[in-house]
Amino acid sequence: MQHIKSFIENYQIYIYLTAVIGGVLTGLISYSFANFLESIVSVCIGILMFSMFSQIPFFKIKQNFLNVRFIIALLISNFIVIPLFVFCLVQLFNITNTPVIIGLYLVLLTPCIDYVIVFTALGKGNEHFMLFATPLLFIFQILLLPIYFTLFLDIDIFSHMTIVPFIKAFSMFIILPLIFALLLQFFSSKSKTSNQILQLTAWLPEIFMSFVLFSVVGSQINKIIHNLDIVLIVVPIYICFLTISPFIGALCGKLFKLEAEAKRTLAFSSSTRNALVVLPLALVLPKDWVTITTTVVITQTLCELLGEIIFIKAIPKLIR
Template sequence: MTAPRITRLVEALERHQIPLYLLALLIGGLVGILAPDTAPGFEHAINPVLIVLLYATFLAVPFSSIRESLKDGRFLTALLGVNFVLVPIVVFALSRFVADDQAVLLGVLLVLLAPCIDYVIVFSGLAGAASERLLAAAPLLMLLQMALLPVYLWLFVGSELVDVIDVAPFVEAFLLLIVVPLVLAALTQAIARRHVAGRIVMEVMASIMVPVMMATLAVVVASQIESVRTQLSSLVSVIPIFAAFLVIMAFVGQGVGRAARLEPAATRALIFSGATRNSLVVLPLALALPPALSLAAVVVVTQTLVELVGMVIYVRLIPRLVPMPTTELTSDSAAKTGPAT
């Protein structure tokens, strides 16, 4: 295939990425339901596809901008306030609806108290958010949730349940899903400044971003949809909670962004960070729980499915909730070649 054809194909994928992501969700769901025996294989594929996705994502952000982003104290204060002050308040209120079932309650708390540090960067970028600021804050968000999650669980459910949680899978996920692709991306960028091979790798990864995201969505859904389907009756109560969380956090993020006088791109990033949760990273934690609490893992998976659909909707609606200034839209319109926001 010639270079112009490849360019046109990549542009077509970017223009139609939202329906393509919905198609990936549908395909993953059908495969998981029609061939449930394939679920373990797809589950083993989750981390590899996530690593590739995050590697491609990290490549797209110049590391020089990360240092500048970390100097933005106003954005970081708003980000940490949303995720570690306001989110716990919202989560505590919503979790009261399932407080009588320890396994379900623990699953809800595990997933909703942990801010996302991976594909939030991709989805927020699609919505015209300042995704590089979320990338810069990812290590800090991960470290803080590792430190604070046991505290919130102790406050909300008591010490007896906190004692059964093993943090080793949490640390492993951080190293595998964040540190490894981040270091590889930094090395690739350093090589690209001196050698053409590095630049070729960066161009290739940028061109396959949409297919990699589709693969990630399909693999996650295919690996878990059967577990959700077989225990759907036990999960009915959590679906409205997860949907309500997405709605509430859109307006909480908007309000905090306005109060902090953040520009629209930063406010959009704040909304996405407050709404997206670390489901794929806390899933190993839930899977390591005792058999009596095994339903917690399925609750986490259910949140993943609700959130993936919600993110597709967010990409369209958040730019309308937090529009760019008219002058900026006008000046950027002629040069705009990326995804519609």
């Protein structure tokens, strides 16, 4: 069985690409099945995070993973340099459509707090650093997002929004999977059944990452197809962001003299955004904005997923 697991790990990038292509075809062929896929995205992400957390030996951790230099570099990268970079991108591409701008800021100003941990592990970063930093990323983005919109926009969109989706997503994707993983690890030393389940979870990250890719792409591809004019506006921006943002993170790590593993972690955090969490925020905007803004957010998800597939191979080679 071990050779099967090794095969999955060695060829995971091709498995993910197959999942993305399969999601595109499935979503286009069956609209009803696309709706079903949308309903299971959260479940797939939850299981993915549980399986990832289960592989982290929490009860054997002896060192302090909250490296101060790493945390400072992480916060500077995600909440100072990246926002300035995003603002410059919007100006450079001369985006004037308000719903498009809102969508861009929503998704590009909020660092990912869920599956970035998985991608960090796959890309030879430090998933422990990333895991323990997620509460800080979560708190800072909630506090700073209104400030960014105040500075970057002339309108008050937060009168139409609530932070409830953030809280709900953080609980579903981080807190609950983490609690279940901790319980499983705790009882694995006392119960043979729990230990067998823990061993089984080692098979799940790559499998459920494929399910996440398949379900996200399959459920959202129709919205992309029906708003291609919006897609064509934002894709060049996302390509620029994905091309430069990993190096912003790595540079911040270099300035603080961090080791290669930590710099890779910063690269993944700087380039991976919170699309699945901010999407509910886009859905509570005024009705004449919703379709455009959600298309902007969803397009970022698809661009990012393709980018991450490249990153897990490229970042370990480029950042040493």
